Amino acid sequence: MIYLKLFLTFFKIGLFTFGGGYAMLPLIQAEVLENEWMTNTEIMNFVAVSESTPGPFAINMATFVGTETGGIFGAFCSTLGVVMPSFIVILLVATFYEKFKKNKAVAGCMTGLRPAAIGLIASAALSLAITAFFADGVNAQVFKNVEFYISAVVCIVMTVLALKKVHPIKIITASAVVGIVCGYALNLPV
């Protein structure tokens, strides 16, 4: 029953992700790889799509995975799943807000969850980087491939630009242009 599976998986993702930005990436990566819904390469492609389209990453990802695996109704189930935990929790919190604000247990858990998110995203980034740079496995052969050096240069230059607060869409566009130009100029295998 793919619809129920999509709903439950994304419910779990919604329930266990705290904070913004890429906090959701590690959990989404773990779940979609385990279910073989996407590969690491497809995840990276989709992160780019998600950064260049409006809307939160989690919703975009849920809709995309849902569409790919179960069509439009699949997308509905996974999106409903990822939204539901927040919706219920926020309704509760909004009702008992004053108590929630002073709750030391919540604050205590957050002192562990915030740094954990960083460690987890770093780990997700590492595995994505390995896929990007060593598409055919980690071996010395890679260092003879021109693709490896193009990726490395793009990655370093774009990191510097990103840290200088260049807008993500500009970074993605520039990376795409470099990919297309180098690809055709050097006639890279695809």
Add this chain to the structure above:
Amino acid sequence: MNKQGKLYKIWLLFLTFFKIGAFTFGGGYAMIPLIQKEVADKRKWITEKDILDIIAIAESTPGPIAVNSATFVGFKVAGFWGAFVSTLGVVLPSFVIITVIAYLLKNFSDYKGVKYAFFGIRAGVLALIVKGLVSMYKQVPKNPVSYIVMGVAFALVAFFDVSVLLVLIGCAVFGLVTSIIISRRAKNDLS
């Protein structure tokens, strides 16, 4: 409030959050300034202080910040149905756009040019993730507990294949326990 007034408010909530969903790229914190402009400055549904509360709540409850803030604002303005339509509004644009994109990707991803573009893009995406990491790192309190949790969480998943879920639960418990110990000690020092 009369019924028509409330219905109109709910309709406005939907429109406002639809707009916010349709015009925020990258989601999350990118949405906060727009919420501030539309909901606090323009409609005066909530105050500036509420915005700070919303950020604090969104950060300490599960789920995407966009959904959390939409639900919270909607509930404050018009109760359950306010929360419902705001969340629906903020999700709908992504849902429609991504369904279309999934279809396009399926049909165009075999073109050589598209493959080359994504080859470049994958390296660029790593840069964006690194940037995201750096800005999250800047916001985390710099103390031994943070560093230990960061390192251990990274190592467990990267090298020992421990499940992400288990690590999250473990780190929440560890954070709770250490914060209790630290506050007890502070109390003892005072007395």
